[in-house]
Amino acid sequence: DGDxxxxxxxxxxxAAAHRFPGAPERPDGQDDDCDGRIDEGTSVDDADADGFTxxxxxxxxAxxxxxxxxxxxxxxxxxxxxxxxxxxTSAFDDDGDGWSEExxxxxxAxxxxYPGAAxxxxxxxxDCDGAAERPQGWLSGCTxxxxxxxxxxxxxxxxxxxxxxxxTG
Numbered sequence: 001d002g003d004x005x006x007x008x009x010x011x012x013x014x015a016a017a018h019r020f021p022g023a024p025e026r027p028d029g030q031d032d033d034c035d036g037r038i039d040e041g042t043s044v045d046d047a048d049a050d051g052f053t054x055x056x057x058x059x060x061x062a063x064x065x066x067x068x069x070x071x072x073x074x075x076x077x078x079x080x081x082x083x084x085x086x087x088x089t090s091a092f093d094d095d096g097d098g099w100s101e102e103x104x105x106x107x108x109a110x111x112x113x114y115p116g117a118a119x120x121x122x123x124x125x126x127d128c129d130g131a132a133e134r135p136q137g138w139l140s141g142c143t144x145x146x147x148x149x150x151x152x153x154x155x156x157x158x159x160x161x162x163x164x165x166x167x168t169g
Contacts, residue, residue, distance in 0.1 A: 010034055027055075057081050074102075104128055 005011035005020035012034035013019040018026070021034045027042035039045045043055040052058035052067040059081035060066040070079040074091040078084060086092045090101040099105035099114035106128035107113040117126045119133035126133075 001011075001014055001017040003011065003017045003020045003023075005014070007014050010021040011019070012021075012031055016030075019030065019032050019034065023033045025032045025039060025041050025045075027039050027044040029038060029044075031038050040047070044053050045061075046053045046058070047061045048058075048064040048066075050058065050064040050067045052061075054061050057068040058066065059078060065073075066077070066079050066081065068081045070081070072079050072086055072088050072092075074086055074089045076085050076091075084092070087094075093100045093103075093105070094108040095105075095111040095113075097105065097111040097114045097117075099108070101108050104115040105113065106125060112120075113124065113126050113128065115128045117128070119126045121133055123132050125131060
C-alpha cells in the first residue's frame with residue numbers, strides 16, 4: 001500500500017495507505033493507527049464512556065457526568081450541555097432578575113421580587129426582607145373586591161368582619 005509498514009511490523013491493513021501504526025486517527029469507523037481502538041480522539045469517539053460523543057452534543061468528553069440531559073449540580077458548570085450552568089438549582093436565576101435563591105431571591109419565579117426591589121402596596125414581599133408592605137390600616141378597611149385579591153385575603157377580611165360585629169345569636 002506504500003505506507004512503509006508491513007503486516008509483520010504492525011500494519012493492521014496493508015491494503016490501505018492511511019492505516020498504519022502511529023497514523024492520525026480519523027472519524028471514519030476504522031482503526032487508522034492500528035492500536036485496537038476505533039476513532040479515539042475524534043469527534044465520534046466517546047472518550048469518557050458516558051454514551052455521548054462531541055458530535056452528539058457532549059460538551060466535555062473528558063467528564064462522564066457531563067452529557068446532554070445530565071442532571072445539573074450547583075457548581076458553576078454546565079452538566080447537561082445546554083449552554084447554561086446550574087439551571088434548575090437554587091444557584092440559578094430562574095426569573096432573570098439577576099438574583100438566585102442562594103443569593104436571597106425569595107420568589108425566583110417573579111422578576112419583580114428580589115433583595116432590594118421596590119415594595120408595592122400589594123401584600124407581597126417584593127424586597128425579600130420578610131415583611132410585605134401593606135397600605136395604612138390594611139385590614140381595617142378590608143376589601144376583597146380589588147383585582148388580584150387572594151383567597152387568603154378574603155378569609156382574613158371575613159374573620160376580621162365577624163370579630164367587629166361581635167358574637168351573634
